[in-house]
Amino acid sequence: MKLILPVVIAAFILVGCDQQKAAIENNKEATKSAIDDQKKAVDVAAAEAQKQADADAAIAKAKIEAATAATQAQLDADKKKADAQAALEKATVDAEKK
Secondary structure, eight states, rough: OOHHHHHHHHHHHHHHHHHHHHHHHHHHHHHHHHHHHHHHHHHHHHHHHHHHHHHHHHHHHHHHHHHHHHHHHHHHHHHHHHHHHHHHHHHHHHHHOO
């Protein structure tokens, strides 16, 4: 009987240690899984942010190109106006000489 009692106590201690180890292992796996989920969420958010940045850049580029085209068209019109004004002034000078 005295021999059985230490064996029973040792068995309870070993079972208790195994349960603690299993709980630690489960906690480790749950932590790793949560971290993996967070990494996936970060990757998705980064991809969405990149898409938005690309769209914003395309819009900004289109606005710059439109502004450039409008300015070029205005400058071309100003150039034609200057040519017409010069032609008018030359015609006026020629008319006054006659």
